[in-house]
Amino acid sequence: MLRFIIRRLLITIPTIIVVITLTWALIRLAPGNFYSGEKRLPPAIEKNIREKYGLDKPWYEQYAKTMANILLRFDFGTSLRFEGQSVNTIIRRSLPVSAAVGILAYLLALLVGVTIGSIAALKQNSRWDYASMALAMLGISVPNFVLGPILVLVFSLSLYWLPPSRWGGFPSKNLILPVLTLSAIYMAYIARLTRAGMLEVLRSDYIRTARAKGLSEKDVVIRHALRGGLMPVVSYTGPALAFLLTGTVVVERIFALPGLGNYFIQASLNRDEPLIIGIVAFISITLLFMNMLVDIAYAYLDPRVRYH
């Protein structure tokens, strides 16, 4: 297991370097820069600022410095747009918002998705099965930027039950709509994966054994079938986290939440290089780390999987 973790780390670090390099190259290769906006700075001031941020040095020196700061010191530099604020401060401020929405959405999706998927599998080809699978397909097909505003239209603007947008701290009523919007698609995927996994497991020999030794149906399902049937859901967690990150970009914009995704879009549109690179690097590191955790969990849950 330890060797597996070390090997994974050995692939992870080059991947992070690739992401940062790619982002850096995209920003530098694109025509224009942060200072080529509508408001032109006097040349003398621009020169001073460039010196301050080290932008007057040759490109390879800047690249090496950026990379070293990120990898060795987790220091992402200072934002160009939000003057005087370090990227680390901005991430520290916005991460809790994204994390609250993302984690709640994923937990809700797990709860509902696994329940619906198991019911569908246990009653295969029944009305319940077809209804829940059609619902799941709907969840996959309705884009979240359509679902979100429609929920706002119904629950905020017509029924006046919930606030339509803005961050209200944790926990607050403001979280309900963003979490619902974000979780819909994961609910749908998880329901489909659970159904598929459960159908396969329910046909297997060890479930027949469990039934034959006289266990109640409840015990068979909860203690034996679910453990095997949820394996596809576990391995989906990795990609789901990646999608969750992109999902939050849209949801944070719809609901005007000051999360990572919102800052990232603003930074991209403003060409705020340190902030873009900082958020991209932070997201990649989180993502790769989570993927590794998922793989370890997988090995732990399924004794047949051995990493060597």
Place this chain on the structure above:
Amino acid sequence: MEPEKISPEMAVAEADVRPEEAGEFVHGTSLWRDAWRRLLKNKLAVFGLVVVVLITIASVTGPTLIKSIFGFTPDYIPTQDTQLVRSFPPFTGPNGQFSWAHPMGTDNAGRDQLARVLQGGQISLFVGIIATLVSLVIGISYGAIAGYVGGRVDNVMMRVVDVLYSLPYVIVVIVLLSMFRSQTARGQLILLFIALGSVSWLTMARIVRGQVLSLKNQEFVLAARATGVSGPRIVFRHLVPNTLGPVIVYATLTIPQIMLTEAFLSFLGLGVQAPLASWGSLAADGVQNIAIFPWQLIFPGVTMALTLFSLNFLGDGLRDALDPQMRTT
């Protein structure tokens, strides 16, 4: 070929080939016919197929039809400036009376929504199909070469795919699109193809490689090699056609995914730019006015959801039809 050069091995291979190939051929046609029959039995898949075909036809012919019936194009803006509000609800004329002219209402500028949605459909479907084709070409070539050559080359090629796979690619695409924002709508569309196509070929490459790995040691490949067929020809004439089943299934499921990503990017203002419109950019415009003119969001949104819903059902149905063993997922 000179007679004395045929080794016993090759002779055996050649003798084996003819019945084998003949068998393959007969089996091949019945496989597709079987699959088609299974597909027709699947009601949801047939529903999906019909809806997709109808929406495609409507998108392609719709704007022209509307022009000939009502006399306006999708970007026609009424010039008489008598009203402050130009966005009318469905089936309503300028004075609040019932009217057939705008079944989906009008947008902020007074343009007909139905015509806009149909025109947006052209772009959305076009982006979905072209980007999928790009991913097909790259993915099949890459996967087939990796699988056929094998060994160290395969290892390196697949490692590259692994690394790219673990990137948060949408994040990188957002950076790409916002940095290189083109001034022209067409330039932005081309950028979008590059961005979408370059990230969606990874799964395709993995699928094709897996198929090629399992096929390349079969007798028909040995036979082809024995008769002196070149490597590239074996890959593209003999191996790739045999991977078509899974490839078609995956391509059908890639189209809605790409359309969704395109809509997502257009929603953020990074995808399709005015004067072109896609379902995503129409929905983005609609969200601004959700409180007052909800139809501006609902019609493009629902049309898009219906299309994706149908494409997904069609893809699922095709998978069940072409590969009954994969049924469970």
